[in-house]
Amino acid sequence: MNAGPVTITALEGLPPTRPGDDIAEILRDALERAHLVPADQDIILVAQKIVSKAEGRFVNLDDVSPSKEAMELAKATGKEARQVEVILAESDDILRHKEGVIIAAHKLGLVLANAGIDRSNVEQETSGERVLLLPVDPDRSASEIKARLDRHFNANIGVIISDSVGRPWRLGTVGLAIGAAGVPSLMDLRGQRDLYGRPLEVAMTGFADGVSAAAELLMGEGAEGRPAVLVQGLQWDETNLPASALVRPKDEDLFR
Numbered sequence: 001m002n003a004g005p006v007t008i009t010a011l012e013g014l015p016p017t018r019p020g021d022d023i024a025e026i027l028r029d030a031l032e033r034a035h036l037v038p039a040d041q042d043i044i045l046v047a048q049k050i051v052s053k054a055e056g057r058f059v060n061l062d063d064v065s066p067s068k069e070a071m072e073l074a075k076a077t078g079k080e081a082r083q084v085e086v087i088l089a090e091s092d093d094i095l096r097h098k099e100g101v102i103i104a105a106h107k108l109g110l111v112l113a114n115a116g117i118d119r120s121n122v123e124q125e126t127s128g129e130r131v132l133l134l135p136v137d138p139d140r141s142a143s144e145i146k147a148r149l150d151r152h153f154n155a156n157i158g159v160i161i162s163d164s165v166g167r168p169w170r171l172g173t174v175g176l177a178i179g180a181a182g183v184p185s186l187m188d189l190r191g192q193r194d195l196y197g198r199p200l201e202v203a204m205t206g207f208a209d210g211v212s213a214a215a216e217l218l219m220g221e222g223a224e225g226r227p228a229v230l231v232q233g234l235q236w237d238e239t240n241l242p243a244s245a246l247v248r249p250k251d252e253d254l255f256r
Contacts, residue, residue, distance in 0.1 A: 001207075001237075001238075002235040005233050006231065008230070008232075009232070010228075011027065011030040011031065011230060012033075012226065014225070014228060017050040019056035019058070020056070023051060023141075024152075030228065038153050038155055038230060040156045042158070043157070044149065044228060044231075045162055045219070045228060045229045045231060046142075046160070046161050047228065048138070049118070051138070055136070061083060061129045063128070064085050066082050067085060069088060070084040077102055078099050079100070087114055087117055090115040090117060106134065108134065108247075110134075112163075115134075116178075118131065119131050135161070135179065138179025138180075141161060143159075143181040146158070146159040158182035159179075159182060160179070162175045162176060162177055162178065163178050164216060175216030176209055176213075178243055180243040181240075182240055183240055184207050185207060185209075185242060185243045185245050185246050186204060186207065186246050190204070
């Protein structure tokens with residue numbers, strides 16, 4: 001990757017997102033209001049939450065009937081049984097649980113608290129309580145946004161859909177790429193040389209995760225209202241890969 005000045009600019013004034021909204025159009029309008037013109041290898045970071053909202057990934061808990069398994073897990077964790085049922089429905093496996101915590105392997109392969117299901121910054125209806133799920137296919141969502149922005153700006157733009165996640169052994173959340181298009185999400189550096197000429201044997205860089213973590217500093221977690229940023233100045237020669245390339249295969253995971 002080429003080194004140089006990198007700028008991260010928050011896109012201000014994005015409207016509240018509702019089912020059916022056109023995320024590419026919303027991003028285009030925000031960029032044009034800010035007089036920003038993306039060029040080749042500029043990257044748009046988009047919060048998962050607005051993509052999920054536009055795709056209508058809401059579940060009203062009043063419509064959920066918890067199973068016996070959900071009720072038992074709810075009792076063990078102190079969580080609401082209907083929410084636990086949604087977690088189970090979105091997961092392939094429950095890896096760990098304790099009071100107040102469920103760590104699940106999502107159907108996408110991601111290992112997340114509560115299978116990425118969230119209530120924060122989710123507008124509620126007049127009846128019942130809604131939760132928000134991850135996009136069905138975040139890489140596809142990123143590809144569709146990229147295609148629209150590329151055509152409009154006549155450029156080869158990268159798009160990353162990011163979510164904030166916790167990490168084993170570390171406090172605090174960071175941005176993580178759950179969907180990507182037009183970027184080398186995973187850079188395989190094996191075979192390249194270090195400063196002293198020794199070949200790198202295991203080095204792989206989670207490029208999309210690194211960009212997501214940096215962008216999270218501007219996007220925030222609460223009421224900031226900045227669900228998208230533009231990253232400029234990064235340059236690479238590596239092959240573009242989707243965010244799914246970052247998921248460690250289960251047979252290589254020593255912690256399951």
